[in-house]
Amino acid sequence: MRQFLKQALLVFMTAALPVLLWAQVAVTGTVTDASGKTIPGASIRLKNSNLGTSSDANGKFSFTIPGTGGTLEISAISFKSQTLQVSAANSSLSIQLADDVGKLDEVIVTGLATSVKRRNLANAVATISSKELSGTAPAQTFDAALNGKITGAYINANSGAPGGGISVKLRGVTSVFGNTQPLYVVDGVFIDNTATSAGLTFVTGAVRNAATSNQDNPSSRVADLRADDIENIEILKGASAAAIYGSKAAAGVVLITTKRGKQGKTKISFAQDIGFVKVRKLLGTRSLTSKIVADQGWDVAEYNAAVAAGKIYDYEKDIYGETGLTRNTSVSVTGGTDKTSFYFSASQKNEDGIVKNTGFRSNSLRLNVDHRISDNIKIGISTNYINSSADRGITNNDNNSVSYGVALSSTPSFTELHPDANGNFPRNKYGASNPLETIALASNNEGVNRFITGINIDAIFQKSASSTTRFIGRGGVDFYNLKTFALFPNTLQFQEINEGTVAQGFAKSLSSNLILSVVNNFTPSTNLSLTTSAGITQENGNFDNILNIATHLVGGQSNVNMAGALTAIQLRNKNQDNGIFVQEEASIADAVMLTAGIRFDRSTNNGDPDKYFIYPKAGLSWNLTRMGFWNGNLFDNLKIRAAYGQAGNFPVFGSKFNSMVVANTGGLLGTLVSTIRGNTGIKPERTAELEAGLDFSVLNSRLNFELTFYNKTITGFLLQRPVAGSSGFSTQWINAGDLRNRGIEISVNAQPIATRDVRWTTTVNFWMNRSKVTKLDVDPVEVGAFSTGLGIFRIEKGATATQIVGKDGANGTHKLGDTEPKFQMNFFNEVTFLKNFSLRFLLHWKYKGDNLNLSEFLTDLGGTSPDFDKDDDGNGVVNGVQRVNDYLAGSARNFVQEAGYLRLREVGLYYTFINMPASFIKGLRLGISANNYFTKTNYRNYDPEVSNFGTGFSSNVDVMPFPASKRATFHLAVDF
Structure with missing residues (x-):
């Protein structure tokens, strides 16, 4: 048988x-x-x-x-x-x-393991495609490429130094002393965005009696990412969308998805960009006469001799006037089968700066592999290695007159600073340093080696006609070594006492995160679909930074052991955060979407590390045009939506402890308790947001509107309050009060022209935010900047969180300005014509909003302001003298200046060839682009986008930054 x-x-x-x-x-x-x-x-x-x-x-x-x-x-x-x-x-x-002009079919993340199409989304989630991010006019770094593209964001370039450094605030101020920057997640990996001080303040004296400072002009580590590897970015701007990320999401979440392989023939792409970079704007120099020189107290004989010899110099142009060459080469390979797909890229970027001996170099390797083990199990791995080096120069705030701008502010154009025939630089008679000598001999470098590895496992372990249950595991590791190296040889004018200084920092950061979740999709009928997700999360952070500062270097050496004196500083942060989440989503008739979720979080940074804090969320969207009773013809899509959510912001590391500091008494080494008192009851800052909106499309979805209102409150924001001197402490960390942000966001997507020969797609976004301190348990606190004599930020009940106060002569001390813009708008346009040509451009309009321009204050004091001898108000007193006199009379009003602008951020023209020159070439594109090439502003310094105090609360302070640059680039891309 x-x-x-x-x-x-x-x-x-x-x-x-x-x-x-x-x-x-x-x-x-x-x-x-x-x-x-x-x-x-x-x-x-x-x-x-x-x-x-x-x-x-x-x-x-x-x-x-x-x-x-x-x-x-x-x-x-x-x-x-x-x-x-x-x-x-x-x-x-x-x-x-x-064309999906309104992006209604775009899939948006709604949880740690779930997503929904935009047409049913309850939140206003901004998205940036790869074409929008880097397809028009690529910026130097990833963070700079975000500027002007996120509705609801206030983005500032901290300075124009090579290697980046961007401050991002989503929907207003979310913290004063805590973290103000969003959480960045790359393919499920939470990445570290720490800005690490290089110890420059030890030389510049920007902060007295301190070796590290937020004024050291470091770059943010998110700048390490390569924009060309990114497929899509989603920005969860508020707690209503980001609540499922718990205590890391108060400042928003930026979800980055990199490119993946696709089934099909292997495709090789090669791209070469080459261009140049120049300073965006030079201020010019003061025109001198013998009388002006005498009135300034400068050397008249030296001036007359320089005039006779034709040696009147433009030192500003000598310092910032370099034309840098930019080069970017990349190769990518993508392909796959029905089982395995891959994406590989290798790139090298090399850019010279607008100052000699500055520049940025980056090498990146990425390999993303997706493999289907069986019909029910698939796994994805993302790996990225980055090696970068940034020579950032010596700029920003400086009390010792050693940075380029501060030294230049008191240096007249007739004095000789150039080296002699033997390469020896003369001493600057009018400043503590010779900036040309500093550029030639000093160094300030950031070097990074970074590995980012993520893994994603998706397994179906139950499947029926109406139900599917999946296990989804995501997580990864972000590890980098950062070395900072700042060398000031003993031959420099300002090193005569220290006889040479070197500051070498070594930072090691290891971050890891894990998200384990179970997701069930249950569809009992064609009109009802339920998605239930639940899981646990864990994040670990370990940051270790050692900074060695050595003086009295032997024989011009740079090793710290070849020095007469050595100061060592170490900062170590270690934390673990745990979370539990549950979320339910219900789709009714593909028209009504209901979402509810809750997250429980605890952290070792909290006063009670074992206590779980609860963060709920809920959302409702109702697409009326998908209902059976809708018979109108005007709207192609009409949706009303509302969402609510809460998120947190962990306390500052160490704020719950009384820390110890080193003490040396009579040669005896020991420790003392710090003057900052810890608070064992410190809690996370909590952000709660209510958002509501209306979305609609007309004219066959060729005209799309999105209107959003939000009210965001932050309770228990962190401050340091003074305590009684008898306690032995000076200040203590507390949850001091509440503040509120309210705003409007409007987005219009349209396709005005759609013919066979010409297609024009345009996006116009408008957003505004207003903040207010609604509760303060302590007296008003002045933070950031310097003093009321120069302008400073003040946190006080009933006022905006971004106000600038200062002395105003007989009017006393009061509000002089506000860093918050009245509103912002952007205009992105793409026009394709004659099939082969594509023109794209992005305009960004920031209306009003003030900066503290202390750069002009320094040039006024030094007598070098370009407009020093003009009389703008016609009162008989020249500008420079009048501004100095106003300051001496007790007024800071001249330093608070409007910093609005209209900027052509990006413009690019590309031509795509249809007939290939050879059969093995599958695609060919040529292009030319410009980045930040045109700016209209009345602001009186290099750039209205500036934040010399880094990425924290105290933004918009301008103290001799590295000037902003503009770039033009030629592009070649070939597909094989």
């Missing part, structure tokens, strides 16, 4: 095999847009299966599906999804996708 069954099975297989082989359909086709232009990278998948492919550089695709036919799902970024039936009789396809 057994033998008979074997023979019967053999006969059956022999007969059936040709039929099984024959029952396949070879599908081929081309994907284009409405104008007939091919769409590369479109996804073509067989519905309810793992089979699929993507279109090549010419929009073509081919793959084989089993059986006699099926349903294909075709999707591409910025286009509406489409489904098609295919069979043996209909296997050669010409697919035309319609």
Whole structure:
């Protein structure tokens, strides 16, 4: 009997095999847009299966599906999804996708393991595509590429120094002493964005009796990321969207998804950018006469001799007038099968700065691999190695007149600073340093080696006709070594006493996170779908920074052991955060979306490390046009939405302890208790946000509106309050009060022209925010900046959180300005014409908002301001003298200056070739672009975007920064 069954099975297989082989359909086709232009990278998948492919550089695709036919799902970024039936009789396809101007089919993250299409989203989530991020005019660093592109954000460049340094605030101020920057998540990995001091204040004296400072002009570590590797960015701007991230989400969350491989033929892409970078604006120099020189107390004989010899110099141009060469080379390889796909990229960037001996170099390797172990289990791995080096120069605040700008502020144009024939620099008679000598001989370098590795496991362990249950595990590791190296040789003018100084810092950061969740999708009927998710999270941080500062260097050496004196400082932070979350989402008739969730968080940074803090969230969206009763023809999409959520911000590390400091008494070494008193009851700052909005589309979705109102409150924000001197302490950390942010965000997406020859897509965004301190348990606190004589920030009940107060002569001390803009707008446009050409540009308008311009104050005191001898108000007193006299009379009003602007951030013109010069070339594109090339502003310094005090609360302070630059670039991209 057994033998008979074997023979019967053999006969059956022999007969059936040709039929099984024959029952396949070879599908081929081309994907284009409405104008007939091919769409590369479109996804073509067989519905309810793992089979699929993507279109090549010419929009073509081919793959084989089993059986006699099926349903294909075709999707591409910025286009509406489409489904098609295919069979043996209909296997050669010409697919035309319609533009998704309103991004209604865009999939948005709604939880740690869930997502929903934008048309059913309850929050206003900003997204940035790869084309919007780096496809127009690439910026030097990733963080700089974000500027002007996020609705609801206030983004400032801390300075123009090579290597980046950007401050990002989403929907207003969220903390005063705590973290103000959003959480960055790359492919599920929480990355460290610490800005690490290089110890420059030991030389510059920016902060007296301190070796580290937020005024050291370090870059933020998010600048390490390579923008060209990024596929998409989602910005959860408020607690209503970010609550599921708990105590790390008070300042918002930036979710970054990098590029992945796709099934299909292996594609190799090569890109080469080359261009130049120049200073955005030079202020000019003061025109001198013998009388002016005498009135300033300068050397008239030296001036007359310089005039006679024709040696009147423009030192500003000598310092900041370099034209730097920029080069960026990258290669990427992508491809895959139905089981395994991969994306690999290698890049090298090298940019010279606008100051000699400054620049930025970066090397990056990325490998993303996705593998389907079985029909139910898939795994994805993301790896990224970055090696970068930034020579940032010596700029920003300085009390010792050693940085370029401060030294220049008191140096007249006739004195000689250039080296002699033997390379020896003369001493600066009018300042503590010779800036040309400092540029030539001093160093300030940041070097980074960084590994970011993430893993994603998605396993289906239960599946039926109405229910699917998945296990999703995500997490990873972010590790970097940062070395800072600042050398000031003993030959420098300002090193005569210290006889050479070197500051070497070594920072090691290891961050890891893990998210384990279970997600169940239950669809009891066609009109109801339930998604339940629950899980646990853990984040660990370990940061160790050692800073060695050595003086009296031996024989010009730079090793710290070759010195007569050595000061060592170590900062170590270690924390662990744990969370538990549950979330339920209900979709009713694909029209109503209900969301509710809760997160429980604890942290070793809290006063009670074992206490869990609760962060709830809820959301409702109702798409009226998808309801059965809707019969109107005006709206293609009409949705009302509302959401509420809470998130937290951990206390400052160590704020619950009484820390110890080193003491030396009579040569005896020991420790003393710090003057800052710890608070064992310290709690996280809590942010609660209520958001409501209206979204609608008309004219066949060619005109789309999104209107959002939000009210965000921060309770228990952190401050240091004075305590009684009898306690032995001077200040103590407390949860001091509450503040509120209210705002409006309006977004309009439109396609005014859509013909075969010309297509114009435009996006206009408007946003404004207003803050107010609603509760303060202590007296008003002055923070940031310097003093009321020069202008300072003040936290006081009933006032805005961003006000600038200062002395105003007989009017006393009161509010002089506010750093918060009245509103901001951006305009992004893309015009394609003649099929091959694409023109893109981004305009950014910031209306009002003030800076503390203390750079002009220094040049006024030094007598070098370009407009010193003008009389703008016609009162007979020149500008420079009048501003100094006002200061001496007790007024800081001149330093508070409006810093609004209209800026052409990016513009690019590209040409895509249709007929390739060789068969092995699948795509070819040429282009030219400009970044920050035009700015209209009345602000009286190098750039209205400035924040010399780093990424914290005290932004918009301008004290001799590294000037901003503009760049022009030529682009070549080839696909093989």
